[in-house]
Amino acid sequence: MKRPISQWSRSGFKYWLKLTIDLIFPPNCAGCGVAGTVWCEECNDRIIAPKGRSCPACGFPLERGVSCSICEDWPNRVHVRSFACYRKPLSSAILRLKYRPDQALANEMASWLISAYQRTGWIADCVVPVPLADVRLRQRGYNQVTLITTSFAKELKLPSFPNALKRVRETQSQVGLDRQERHQNVEGVFRADSRILQDHSVILIDDLLTSGATLKNCAIALLNAGVVQVFCLTVGRA
Numbered sequence: 585m586k587r588p589i590s591q592w593s594r595s596g597f598k599y600w601l602k603l604t605i606d607l608i609f610p611p612n613c614a615g616c617g618v619a620g621t622v623w624c625e626e627c628n629d630r631i632i633a634p635k636g637r638s639c640p641a642c643g644f645p646l647e648r649g650v651s652c653s654i655c656e657d658w659p660n661r662v663h664v665r666s667f668a669c670y671r672k673p674l675s676s677a678i679l680r681l682k683y684r685p686d687q688a689l690a691n692e693m694a695s696w697l698i699s700a701y702q703r704t705g706w707i708a709d710c711v712v713p714v715p716l717a718d719v720r721l722r723q724r725g726y727n728q729v730t731l732i733t734t735s736f737a738k739e740l741k742l743p744s745f746p747n748a749l750k751r752v753r754e755t756q757s758q759v760g761l762d763r764q765e766r767h768q769n770v771e772g773v774f775r776a777d778s779r780i781l782q783d784h785s786v787i788l789i790d791d792l793l794t795s796g797a798t799l800k801n802c803a804i805a806l807l808n809a810g811v812v813q814v815f816c817l818t819v820g821r822a
Contacts, residue, residue, distance in 0.1 A: 611688065613627055613673075614627075614673075614676060614677035614680045614681070614686070614689050614692075615627030615630070615672070615673025615674070615676050615677050616673055616676075622686065622688045622689050622692055623677065623689070623692045627673040627677075630672075630673055631668045631673075631674055632668055632669040632671050632674075633667075633668050633669075634666065634668070634669065634821075639652040639654075639655065641655040641656075641658065641662075641663060641664060642654060642655045642663075642664035642665065642666070643664065643665045643666070643704075644666060644821060654793070654795070654796040655796060655800075658796070658800055658803070659803065659804065659807060659814075661807060661812070661813050661814060662800070662803040662807070662813075662814045662816065663704075663706070663813070663814070663815050663816065664793070664796075664799065664816040664817075664818075665700050665701070665703075665704055665815075665816070665817055665818075666700075666793050666817075666818045666819070666820060666821035667693075667696045667697060667699075667700045667817075667818070667819050667820065668696075668819070668820060668821075669820065669821060670792060670794075670820035670821055670822045674819070674820050675820065677689060677692075677693070678791050678792055678819060678820050681693070681728045681731070681732075681791065682728050682791070683724070685724075685725070685726045685728070685731065686731075687731055687735070690728070690731035690732045690734075690735055691735045693732050693735075693791070693819050694732050694733075694735035694736040694739060695735075695739070696819060697732065697736055697789065697817045697819065698736060698739055698740065700817060701740075701787070701815075701817060704815070706785075706787075706813075706815045707785065708742065708784075708785045708786060708787045708813070708815055709742070709743075709784040709785050709786070710737075710742055710743045710744065710745055710781070710784055710786055710787070711733050711736060711737040711740075711742050711743070711744045711745070711786070711787045711789060712733070712744075712745050712746070712748055712749050712776075712781070712786050712787070712788050712789070712806070713727060713729040713730045713732070713733040713744075713746055713749075713788075713789050713790070714729050714749070714788065714789065714790040714798060714799070714802055715727070715749055715750050715751050715774070716728075716729070716730075716751075717751055718751065727746075728791060729789055729790055729791055730746050732789060732791065732819070733746065733789045734746075736787075736789060742787070745777075745780055745781070747777075748776060748777045748780045748781050749774060749775075749776045749777075749788075749802060749805060749806065750774070750775055750776075750777075751773050751774060752772075752773060752774070752775045753773055772801070773801060774801055774802050774804075774805035775805055775809075776805045776806045776808065776809035776811070777809065778809040778810045781806060781809050781810065781811050782809060782810030782811070783810060783811075783812060784811055784812065785811070785812050785813040785814075785815070786806055786811050786813070786814055786815065787815045787816075787817060788802055788803060788806065788814055788815065788816045788817070789816075789817050789818070790802075790816070790817075790818045790819075791818065791819050791820065792818055792819065792820045792821070792822065793816075793818040793820070793821040793822065794821075794822040799816050799818070803816060
């Protein structure tokens with residue numbers, strides 16, 4: 585009869601495996617490429633955080649008026665925060681995770697979002713990633729946002745539901761579309777599972793906020809499924 589492998593043995597094996605891989609293939613910084621770490625201190629110091637008088641709904645600096653063009657027409661039970669501006673070196677890191685399944689980098693981004701979340705005072709029940717289109721999921725083999733979400737939820741000891749929000753039809757890429765076209769492109773595209781999410785307060789995670797079209801329509805789908813509050817977190821904001 586085989587003895588069960590202890591939790592310590594599994595974690596110890598993973599530690600030594602990672603150490604061996606890092607020795608053979610040293611990690612390099614996702615921001616500048618320097619060897620030895622997935623994210624270096626110099627790149628960390630170059631992150632541009634939101635500053636100045638901010639929008640009460642999304643926390644980003646206001647250019648004029650009392651609300652921003654992104655979230656002024658969002659449902660009032662939806663709140664948004666982004667960790668930093670989509671500028672280098674952060675933009676390089678987001679693009680790298682988009683095309684390379686680097687869990688260590690996803691863990692780093694999750695830690696950024698945890699710090700942003702803890703500053704808000706929000707209280708949520710569970711975590712949901714923005715779903716990737718099926719065709720892109722087949723091409724890449726993974727959803728980079730799910731990598732971030734898994735780490736985020738694990739650190740905060742919150743349940744994560746990667747399949748509770750889905751795309752019900754394919755859309756064209758948002759790249760190259762103006763703001764109105766982006767919103768039209770994803771309108772009614774998402775559907776949430778009320779059996780899982782009803783009466784919950786949900787953290788919705790994405791890597792990048794641009795026009796806000798995807799997050800807004802995901803949030804509407806969650807509210808339609810009976811979600812009480814939607815707290816949106818993104819790593820970067822254009």
